[in-house]
Amino acid sequence: MPCVTCRCVALDAAVAVALRDLAAAADAPLDDAVERALAAPGPHAIVSLEPPPGTARHPHPEVALLVSAPRDATGRRVAGLLVHPRRRGTSRTRGVRTVAAALAEEAPAVAAATTLWVAGDDPERDVALIEAGWQLDREQLRLERPLPAPEPEPVPGVRLRSYRPAIDDEALVAVNNRAFAGHPDQGGWTPSRLAAAIAGRRGFRPADLLVAETEPTGRDLLGFCWTVLHPPAGPRHGPVGEIHVVGVDPAAQGRGLGRLLVLSGLAHLHSRGATTGMLYVTTTNRPARRLYEALGFRPQRRDRAFVRPANAPPGER
Template sequence: MPQLASLPGRDIHKIVTLSHRCGHADGVEPFNEQTVLALQKPASPGREHFLVPQEDRPDHIIGYAQLEIVGTTAETELAVDPDHRRRGVGRALLRTVIDSLESNVTQIRTWAHGDLPSAAALARAEGFGRDRVLFQLGRDLDGFEWPVSWPKEARENWPVGAGAPVDLPAGIGLRSFETDRDEAEWTRVNAEAFADHPEQGRWTIADLRDRMGERWFDPEGLIVAEDARGMLGFHWTKVEGGVGEVYVLGVDPRSQGTGLGRALTLAGLAHMAAHGIRQIDLYTDESNTRAVELYRSMGFEVVRSDVQWAKRL
């Protein structure tokens, strides 16, 4: 089973094709955004790619796993071509990943997107336990109760309705993200807002710029809240394939509990609605009860669950 520190372009194409085949068969893509972005990255300490070629067609990839070491924890995602499942390929791939780990790694975690029964069966059979649940919530904006008024910084095309007005705490204003100016401040607020989050909170400026380099990135869709002391929060919206997403919503701890998170949420939704978007998705941890309650109060419902499985080594 080939194990590579970086991938040639031909293998990247095959892995993306594998991912699309899995998505078509399962109704959900097998890899998260971080894994997909890492396919094209140069070799980096702690990251490995595992390929399973088809026996009678060595140029055809039927299985793939990506491994990332973070401190003493190994994180992996894997996928097996739908036509080659139930033959032990996934089990062999997972065991190969685990066997490759150094002795200082004490835990391995893996995502099962869509919480599919087959993934759960494999995880349990290999000694993993459910560790974390990520909700995907969604709603249609038709019939959304928009506020009767917005703060003075709001854009003229934001929709209005009969809902409660959006008022910002005193001294706080809204604006769009500015490239080559806001990266450091955004990274600081993101780290503080998600200090307890195992993935989002460790984003670096390089991670931010990776996303800024994506075709869907629009600085006007990254709405920033600030006061005289600096950035206090942000709502980063994403539009792709005609669907909007509450991509990242973060509030500095010094402004949590002030209503700023709700105001930023509404501002981002209004920005997307003003650009003709009607369907909105978002992701949040099941354990983040405050966020789940906020989104449910705005009419969002759970449409999918992703499960992270973990095993002590």
Template structure:
């Protein structure tokens, strides 16, 4: 653990860096995230980041806690696991303590910890986040769109599967390795999704929302060649196209669209009125598929980075 103290308006601002958080620290961070989400209308830290809060130390992951007179007012997470890309970070300041330099202090600490090689997410792309990125000398390089469509009165063409291809649901403990393998192959170009491990899968299967009945696998000759993992956000009444992946050996034949349709029909049967998904704006092929399925852009997350 390291710390950096500075005086701010007569109070001591402290930033501490931890490899793992104690239970009371995790609870305080989660309370901070809840307050920020209530104010901002969306989470400041991704699902992966929230999962990485719990379960002890993880290689390459560190947690920065900013306190003011002993009160937690800011949090940042730094993940340095990609062998090529710069470390990635997310940060948040309590809504009641914004505009006082705490975000800049966290950003400076992240730059120092990463050796000034840094990528930072700005979920929702708010003006304050864009300003902070400019202050820290970061430039925009990635745009992640959240798209949505209604599920009420859903009318989609029947999915068409190639000869020899069948679809069934995921069996925990039986299909783990096969799914991890096809996920890695399908997202070899995607640093976050393609690097998921058994621990990451276990984390998600332990979440209350996990339902294998909404996790579809496409097989050919006994080999998994594609999948559509759906998710239901019960509190928000949203169904999610959580992730769709197709093995490089099976791409180009419409399997992704068919799997997406199967998952959307499943979500509609659960009674949720709206479906959502995330897709990189520069993935023109995927954006086109989703637009043809009735999705439109709802909001945008932006990622900034240091110049390389």
């Protein structure tokens, strides 16, 4: 018999069905890791629900905070928020505050390891999260541009090729870690984390990950661009091609490699059928934002990441 006052449960198959209905009604974009948790429910992903489990209206939650299983050895998790459109005004903000405070109260270790991503500008939602003890950590923009993009121009002394599984992993991770030093998600990778991230991408092909190296020797790996093709969001949309990660070794930056890698990645995505190019960039990343703007990308949405330090005050439900 579930506890009627607790709101947090493991993401089992029955809860996943209810959440999929809620996600369809809410039409909210979910972080990749959260979507994957929904597709493969298990005891390590957890959900904070409103109304709470065990009540007569369960299993038809109207507000849910869905937390992925730990993403890697660091134990970090990501979470997404789902709210049924029938919840409006104070009913909606109360629900958001309740699920966000309940996670911190009932599963404090999980909350302290979680980055909660919310999509789009919504000041009332953000105030509700702050009232529940969460703090704004960072913001990212979703940028898009139509495809095809202009053809890439070659950079002297550099050639591109497809990623070679296992063979390239160490050099690629080294470049990644130099390019993303100190980055909360992309920094400090290991070859096994790269292998796990690739294994988690259904339909990954080595050609989706472009590698730039010195020509003619191929001695140094200089940068990379990982592309991901997403299915159309609906019947009136075309497939979306994402520049998932692009990084250039700091020693090779400023020579046109970033431009070459992004345009080559877009050409690859277009050849696979993508009609829109898309990527996410942290608002404070000026070099990357200038590059993307110069390549015709324009902001479509602003997303915010909230975190909850372990010693944060309890927050209101």
